Amino acid sequence: MGLLKEVEQPYFCSWSAVRTQLQGIELPVNSYQRKAEKVSALYPDASIIAAYGDTLSDLPMLEISDNPVAVYPDAKLHRVAKEKGWRVIPVNFR
Numbered sequence: 759m760g761l762l763k764e765v766e767q768p769y770f771c772s773w774s775a776v777r778t779q780l781q782g783i784e785l786p787v788n789s790y791q792r793k794a795e796k797v798s799a800l801y802p803d804a805s806i807i808a809a810y811g812d813t814l815s816d817l818p819m820l821e822i823s824d825n826p827v828a829v830y831p832d833a834k835l836h837r838v839a840k841e842k843g844w845r846v847i848p849v850n851f852r
Contacts, residue, residue, distance in 0.1 A: 793818060793819045794818035794822050807825060808824065808825040808826070809822070809825070811828060811831070812832065813834075814834045816835065817838060826842075827845045
């Protein structure tokens, strides 16, 4: 997932595409603490307005955000998000 910052371009995991079809995440994968560290390093003077995540690997990034949102979260992230009072967009949301 990704996040929004007070900058012109949001930070997202990179996906490779072939003939307009997504093929997978480009390496190295940014997950867990590495994702939060890369975001902070890329935008050291910006405040994270919102972050969006779907798995527990997004937790460190969500924790440094002003408005963390769990989007279609797996069971582990869903539990943590509920405990922390974060917004959760469930799988059956329409």
